[in-house]
Amino acid sequence: MRILKLQKKDFFPFLEVISKKAELWAPVAKQGGPPAETLPDPHWASLAKREKFSFERIQDFSKIAMNTTRTIIPPKKIMVPASFNMFHFDEKEYREDLSHVTNRILFGVHPCDIHGLLILDKLFSQAYSDPYYLEARKKTIILGLSCWPDEFCFCKSTHTDIIEEGYDLFFTNLESHFLVWIGSSRGDDLIRLAPDYFDERLTEKDIKTYINWQEERDNAFQTEINFTRLPDLMELKYKAPFWEEAGAACLACGSCSMVCPTCNCYNVVDKQFLGNRPGQRLRYWDSCTLTEYSEVAGGENFRGHKSQRLRLWYTHKLRAYVSKYGKPSCVGCGRCLVTCPVQIHAKSVADALEGHPVDAFWKKFAEEVSK
Ligand code: SF4
Numbered sequence: 059m060r061i062l063k064l065q066k067k068d069f070f071p072f073l074e075v076i077s078k079k080a081e082l083w084a085p086v087a088k089q090g091g092p093p094a095e096t097l098p099d100p101h102w103a104s105l106a107k108r109e110k111f112s113f114e115r116i117q118d119f120s121k122i123a124m125n126t127t128r129t130i131i132p133p134k135k136i137m138v139p140a141s142f143n144m145f146h147f148d149e150k151e152y153r154e155d156l157s158h159v160t161n162r163i164l165f166g167v168h169p170c171d172i173h174g175l176l177i178l179d180k181l182f183s184q185a186y187s188d189p190y191y192l193e194a195r196k197k198t199i200i201l202g203l204s205c206w207p208d209e210f211c212f213c214k215s216t217h218t219d220i221i222e223e224g225y226d227l228f229f230t231n232l233e234s235h236f237l238v239w240i241g242s243s244r245g246d247d248l249i250r251l252a253p254d255y256f257d258e259r260l261t262e263k264d265i266k267t268y269i270n271w272q273e274e275r276d277n278a279f280q281t282e283i284n285f286t287r288l289p290d291l292m293e294l295k296y297k298a299p300f301w302e303e304a305g306a307a308c309l310a311c312g313s314c315s316m317v318c319p320t321c322n323c324y325n326v327v328d329k330q331f332l333g334n335r336p337g338q339r340l341r342y343w344d345s346c347t348l349t350e351y352s353e354v355a356g357g358e359n360f361r362g363h364k365s366q367r368l369r370l371w372y373t374h375k376l377r378a379y380v381s382k383y384g385k386p387s388c389v390g391c392g393r394c395l396v397t398c399p400v401q402i403h404a405k406s407v408a409d410a411l412e413g414h415p416v417d418a419f420w421k422k423f424a425e426e427v428s429k
């Protein structure tokens with residue numbers, strides 16, 4: 059694998075060249091959300107004060123947020139939009155609709171999110187091929203970007219803090235320059251569009267700078283989860299009372315699934331129109347934490363209780379995927395930690411499974427209710 063050096067002054071000129079080839083998408087700062095002073099809970103007030111980020115189409119390079127934490131929604135939204143039309147149909151035929159899939163360059167994807175895409179690659183290509191996902195994946199060039207952990211990141215625990223595949227180029231953001239890893243022939247083609255910006259000669263000082271950066275980043279992680287015990291603990295604690303406690307507090311809002319880079323469930327709905335207009339089959343994101351998810355004809359629900367649905371969500375993440383692929387389908391991005399309104403997330407559930415004290419709203423809620 060080749061590693062090149064790109065001076066920061068040459069970064070925008072390089073983007074200028076490559077963005078002529080495809081739509082450029084990257085993280086930008088996002089406004090919105092409730093004002094911090096209206097939130098009574100210090101956890102939510104402190105989160106409300108932080109900048110949020112979102113992958114958006116870029117027209118002005120200066121809008122690109124280079125030092126971001128996680129985006130609100132992971133890059134799965136580029137591969138599979140939250141809702142889209144799969145095909146039009148009438149009484150004679152159906153016509154596939156791939157109009158939402160365009161050639162894109164997605165810059166700023168962090169290692170954990172590239173691991174998330176690698177997990178989706180397996181899920182959408184092995185048992186059944188998903189043409190919509192695979193077409194979008196084929197047409198999206200991934201430009202990874204290094205990141206710095208905040209207190210909610212735990213990708214070091216899931217071994218997803220570094221990445222060796224799944225990208226076309228990967229930019230490590232150092233003081234005055236980037237080190238750029240070429241991960242594919244498509245990445246190499248991009249470099250060939252502007253070879254003069256890149257330098258193949260790395261000095262001892264460049265290498266030392268990179269090693270120091272790696273060591274400092276490695277030491278910056280504040281949250282740790284021991285994933286090796288969790289598959290067994292999911293089995294051993296299948297009937298533990300904390301599932302009921304978490305279920306009682308859960309709002310069944312589905313936000314945990316929307317933000318998780320590896321959640322991939324979806325539903326399809328047919329939309330028909332009066333007259334001779336063709337119908338549409340719409341596909342949209344779904345979540346096993348939602349009430350209707352396990353509902354069947356006749357109104358029966360296999361997982362009518364929120365605790366059952368939460369347990370299913372965590373069984374998939376922490377046990378089932380490990381049985382099949384040898385690792386959890388959690389990539390340690392921290393999105394569920396900053397999103398769940400009642401703090402049911404990978405860390406608080408792991409603490410409950412381990413029998414550690416749980417510092418989360420849902421636990422306090424259970425203690426209040428039992429008084
Ligand atoms: S379970 Fe939470 S931390 Fe893990 S990948 Fe999903 S959103 Fe990220």
Ligand code: SF4
Nearest residue numbers: 308309311312314398
């Ligand atoms: S666990 Fe949290 S985010 Fe997920 S459905 Fe329940 S309340 Fe919503």
